[in-house]
Amino acid sequence: MPVVTHPYADRRAATWGLQATNVVRSPPSPWTGRGIRIAILDTGVDLAHPQLAARVAAARSFASGCPVQDVIGHGTHCAGIAAGLEDTRQRRYGIACNAEVYVGRVFDDSGGTTIADVIAGMDWALSNGCNVISMSFGTFDASPAAEFEAAGRRALDAGCLVVAAAGNNRSRVVVQPANAESILAVGAVDNRLEVARFSAGSIARGGGAAVDLMAPGVDVYSTAPPGTYASRDGTSMAAAHVAGIAALWAEAEGLRGWALWQRLVGSARPLPSTSGDHLASLVTAP
Amino acid sequence: MGQIQIELFEYALLINHDEGLTVIFPEYDHVLMIQEDSGKMTPVARGANLEICGPGGAHLAPAKPNATADYRTFVVDLEAAEATAMTVPADLIDPAKPVDRNEINGRLFLKGGTITGKECSIATNRKPFKFKGGPFFVTDTAVFTLDVPHGEEFVLSVNGQPKLKLPAGSVTRIMNTDALGGTPKSFEELDEFIELCQVVGHEGKAPKVGDGIYPMGLEVVCLNAQITTSRKGRATTKE
Numbered sequence: 001m002p003v004v005t006h007p008y009a010d011r012r013a014a015t016w017g018l019q020a021t022n023v024v025r026s027p028p029s030p031w032t033g034r035g036i037r038i039a040i041l042d043t044g045v046d047l048a049h050p051q052l053a054a055r056v057a058a059a060r061s062f063a064s065g066c067p068v069q070d071v072i073g074h075g076t077h078c079a080g081i082a083a084g085l086e087d088t089r090q091r092r093y094g095i096a097c098n099a100e101v102y103v104g105r106v107f108d109d110s111g112g113t114t115i116a117d118v119i120a121g122m123d124w125a126l127s128n129g130c131n132v133i134s135m136s137f138g139t140f141d142a143s144p145a146a147e148f149e150a151a152g153r154r155a156l157d158a159g160c161l162v163v164a165a166a167g168n169n170r171s172r173v174v175v176q177p178a179n180a181e182s183i184l185a186v187g188a189v190d191n192r193l194e195v196a197r198f199s200a201g202s203i204a205r206g207g208g209a210a211v212d213l214m215a216p217g218v219d220v221y222s223t224a225p226p227g228t229y230a231s232r233d234g235t236s237m238a239a240a241h242v243a244g245i246a247a248l249w250a251e252a253e254g255l256r257g258w259a260l261w262q263r264l265v266g267s268a269r270p271l272p273s274t275s276g277d278h279l280a281s282l283v284t285a286p
Numbered sequence: 287m288g289q290i291q292i293e294l295f296e297y298a299l300l301i302n303h304d305e306g307l308t309v310i311f312p313e314y315d316h317v318l319m320i321q322e323d324s325g326k327m328t329p330v331a332r333g334a335n336l337e338i339c340g341p342g343g344a345h346l347a348p349a350k351p352n353a354t355a356d357y358r359t360f361v362v363d364l365e366a367a368e369a370t371a372m373t374v375p376a377d378l379i380d381p382a383k384p385v386d387r388n389e390i391n392g393r394l395f396l397k398g399g400t401i402t403g404k405e406c407s408i409a410t411n412r413k414p415f416k417f418k419g420g421p422f423f424v425t426d427t428a429v430f431t432l433d434v435p436h437g438e439e440f441v442l443s444v445n446g447q448p449k450l451k452l453p454a455g456s457v458t459r460i461m462n463t464d465a466l467g468g469t470p471k472s473f474e475e476l477d478e479f480i481e482l483c484q485v486v487g488h489e490g491k492a493p494k495v496g497d498g499i500y501p502m503g504l505e506v507v508c509l510n511a512q513i514t515t516s517r518k519g520r521a522t523t524k525e
Contacts, residue, residue: 043501072409074501111410113499137501140474140494165502168473176499197470198504236502 008191010221014092016191017081017216017241023095023248023285031286033096033247038083039125039133040243041118042075044068044105046225049076051084051094052101059103060124062117068105073224077232078136079103080223081240082247087229093222095244095285096251102130106137113137115147118177122151126158131250131260134243135164135177136236142173142208144180152182159256161264163243165235166200166211174200178239179209184261187280188217188238195276199235202279212261213268214280215241245285252286288454290440292338292396292430295407295461296508299482300361300428301379303515305348306397307430308379310390311462314481315469316508318391320442321459322450333387334444336394336460338430341438343448349398351430357512360403360425362417364483364490364513369419372488374515390485391462399432403510410500411507415476415493424476424493424509464508471506482511 008016014024023029037057044061045052047069059068070076083101084094104121107113118135125133133155155162164178166185178185178200188199195201196218202210217238224230246264249255255263268281294300299310311318318330330336340346365372377383381395404427405412414421434440434454441448442458452458464471471477475492483490 072501074410074503077503107501109409110412111501112413115499118499136503137499139497139499141497168502168504170472170474198473232503234501234503239502 012091015221017220018092018095020193020216021241021245021283021285023245024092029285031248031252033083033099033244033251036096036099036132036247036250037102037128037130038096038099038243038247039102039104039130040075040079040082041104041106041121041125041133041135042078042137043072043107043111044070044075045079045103046070046076046223046227049223049225049227051223052076052079055083055101056103057100058128061105062120063105063108063113066105066108068103070225071109072107072111074136074236075105076225077222077230078134078236078240081220081237082134082244084223095241096247099247102128115145119147119151122155122162126155126160130160131256132243132246133160133162134240135162136239138165138167138175138178140169141176142179145176148177149180149182152180156182156257161246161257161260163239163246165239168198168235169200172199172201174209174211184213184242185209185211186235186239186242187211187214188235189214189271189275189282190218193271193275193282195280196233201277211280212265213242213283214238214271215283242283245283248285287436288434290432290434290452290454291457293457293459294428294430294510295459296426297462297464297478298510299485300510300512301374301515302353302512303379304350306395307351307401309394309396310378310485311392312481312485313389313391314478316391316462316464317466318462320450321461323456323458330392330444332391333385334392335381336392337443338396338432339441339443339448341440343441343443346397351396351399351401354400354402357401357403357428360405360423361428361510361512362422362424364486364511367417367419367422367493368483368488368490372486372513374486374513394460396430399430401428401430403428406507408505408507410505413498414496416496417493418491421496424507426507426509428510462508473504473506476507476509478509479511486513
């Protein structure tokens with residue numbers, strides 16, 4: 001990919017991330033994720049958000065004593081990226097705007113969770129026939145966890161692709177759960193398509209797992225509670241982009257599980273030479 | 287009797303001493319602002335001395351604020367975090383001694399009242415961080431409350447001049463923020479802690495976020511910290 005001389009920018013019609021990943025293009029894409037089920041395992045969702053309220057097909061909390069309603073905002077932001085549509089000024093920020101959203105709250109009000117709660121959320125998503133599971137979270141542990149590997153494998157076998165944030169850390173290592181071989185690891189790029197300063201990458205210091213895809217993860221605009229919008233940074237936001245785009249590919253070509261994984265990676269565009277990570281590729285919509 | 291509240295938001299070192307509480311706002315790519323009860327924001331000139339004063343700008347009597355349990359829980363103690371004693375330079379808490387404007391955005395002198403800590407405004411940081419001296423919570427918000435006699439109007443003075451009236455019931459936020467274009471901060475290590483230690487001449491070690499699973503949205507915290515010293519500037523041992 002050539003060097004990006006003019007950085008992408010949020011425009012009136014769409015966020016920079018949707019432009020960079022070809023979600024918003026000319027002529028307009030016919031794919032909207034219709035018929036595809038996306039599970040967002042996160043801090044819950046603002047169920048009263050005008051952009052999301054009607055989009056949630058099912059919701060369940062795995063965080064003891066915590067309702068699905070998002071008080072942190074992280075899950076609401078990720079859900080908006082993956083499956084929202086446009087804000088009150090018709091700026092499009094969401095990708096699979098006709099996908100069915102399954103919200104599994106796995107974080108408590110202080111942003112804490114356990115592997116067991118995450119696995120329970122993954123199994124719930126599979127039992128609901130979800131085609132994509134988006135997990136915008138991670139540890140700071142670069143050693144893979146057998147529990148995540150097994151859960152990711154169960155999902156692939158059931159025709160479900162699990163996408164996870166590769167990790168925000170200065171050593172650029174991919175952390176759990178994204179470092180499981182059965183889970184697709186997503187790093188973050190900025191609007192120049194340079195690897196974000198906080199993102200895990202393909203070239204980790206000291207080795208370890210590599211990211212499978214890059215996606216927009218800096219200054220990403222999406223939904224926020226209560227009923228509003230905000231911009232956030234993180235490999236979380238990048239993973240949500242890939243989850244939404246996976247739904248578009250799943251709709252467009254009927255691909256599921258491992259076949260969907262291969263299509264996503266195979267259709268990705270190499271990052272420009274200035275990216276700081278010449279092995280990584282940018283996810284691209286059909 | 288009414289009350290005024292001063293919210294100390296983001297990057298600050300709170301020095302507890304026998305005659306009051308002196309809040310140091312380090313620079314390190316931060317900007318010191320006053321947010322009035324109305325929401326109006328005003329920047330503060332580098333190196334300024336701020337003080338909560340009585341009517342007309344009268345100095346309050348020296349008094350140590352009452353510290354709540356939440357203050358001890360949420361506002362990390364430098365010495366406990368580093369597991370070592372530190373010496374607070376006496377000049378830091380002496381309003382007559384200027385500070386280096388390149389290093390310190392300003393100081394706030396508080397007397398009497400009550401100081402408490404609140405949970406971090408960023409929910410995902412409401413868990414212990416791993417410091418050299420063990421696990422401790424961090425926060426970006428401490429709150430100073432002062433009783434105000436009926437009919438009296440206290441003021442916030444800047445460099446000895448009354449700058450802002452503080453009517454009973456008002457909440458004034460003094461914020462030392464990096465949200466206005468500071469350099470990027472690490473997510474998993476609180477580098478800002480190192481600079482807080484350097485305010486008192488100590489080479490600190492950045493704490494890391496604790497074990498666990500975190501949302502991977504990037505939300506760094508500009509933390510508060512505290513240290514206790516005698517009036518002469520020698521750090522004291524905690525109970």
